[in-house]
Amino acid sequence: MTTPARPVDVLRLYLGESVQEHVALAPYTSARIGGPADVFVVVKSASELMGVMRVIWEQAVPYTILGGGSNVLVSDKGVRGVVVLDRAKEVRFENSDQPTVWCEAGVIFSNLANRCASKGLAGLEWAATVPGTVGGAVYGNAGAFGSDMSENLIWADVLTRAGEKRISVADMQYGYRTSILKRGDKDSIILSALLRFKKCGQRRSVC
Numbered sequence: 001m002t003t004p005a006r007p008v009d010v011l012r013l014y015l016g017e018s019v020q021e022h023v024a025l026a027p028y029t030s031a032r033i034g035g036p037a038d039v040f041v042v043v044k045s046a047s048e049l050m051g052v053m054r055v056i057w058e059q060a061v062p063y064t065i066l067g068g069g070s071n072v073l074v075s076d077k078g079v080r081g082v083v084v085l086d087r088a089k090e091v092r093f094e095n096s097d098q099p100t101v102w103c104e105a106g107v108i109f110s111n112l113a114n115r116c117a118s119k120g121l122a123g124l125e126w127a128a129t130v131p132g133t134v135g136g137a138v139y140g141n142a143g144a145f146g147s148d149m150s151e152n153l154i155w156a157d158v159l160t161r162a163g164e165k166r167i168s169v170a171d172m173q174y175g176y177r178t179s180i181l182k183r184g185d186k187d188s189i190i191l192s193a194l195l196r197f198k199k200c201g202q203r204r205s206v207c
């Protein structure tokens with residue numbers, strides 16, 4: 001009788017030795033506390049994230065998506081199953097009369113705000129002091145200084161067990177620091193987002 005493959009071994013077939021076991025999560029959170037993840041995977045692109053999620057769903061293992069770790073507290077007992085750290089960081093500037101920026105969910109939000117300002121794109125200045133990733137901000141409708149993600153998001157591409165889908169800002173049903181994803185649909189993984197901007201004459205830094 002053959003022993004069934006462990007999820008970690010199946011993930012390693014896909015991603016190699018970047019899949020680790022018993023990794024302390026404290027360094028990956030703002031609070032700097034918390035025990036280990038059973039299995040820890042760092043993804044560097046939206047396509048890697050999709051591949052990992054398909055394996056996780058096929059193997060029926062519990063999982064947690066971690067962005068910047070700035071809105072989570074990890075128990076000292078750690079996290080069972082697979083923790084997927086999203087470090088997918090591609091950004092594309094689409095500069096027309098109505099400029100937009102497409103970015104993967106692992107992009108650091110405050111860095112994006114600064115990059116946009118330095119390119120003369122206005123509208124994301126409020127995000128310059130918000131820690132975390134674009135994925136975390138889309139998920140929780142991050143906001144500051146009277147603005148929030150609902151004012152910038154055009155749509156987000158999301159992976160579900162049924163496949164990819166595009167969720168418009170209206171369908172996110174944003175409220176104060178919440179979204180339809182945060183309120184209920186656990187198996188929705190934010191892959192990327194398209195954000196709206198205005199052209200601004202000056203190139204500047206926001207912090």
Ligand SMILES: Cc1cc2nc3c(=O)[nH]c(=O)nc-3n(C[C@H](O)[C@H](O)[C@H](O)COP(=O)(O)OP(=O)(O)OC[C@H]3O[C@@H](n4cnc5c(N)ncnc54)[C@H](O)[C@@H]3O)c2cc1C
Binds near residue numbers: 139
């Ligand atoms: C010092 C400090 C200052 C802060 N200031 C502000 C502020 O001014 N305004 C504000 O709104 N918030 C603020 N926050 C909270 C935090 O920055 C935001 O909630 C942020 O948007 C979280 O993003 P993150 O990437 O760190 O998410 P994480 O903490 O990593 O995750 C938060 C939740 O989002 C989910 N998630 C993350 N990425 C994805 C993804 N790709 N797909 C699906 N789910 C995902 C996680 O599973 C988790 O449930 C602050 C936090 C700190 C520590």
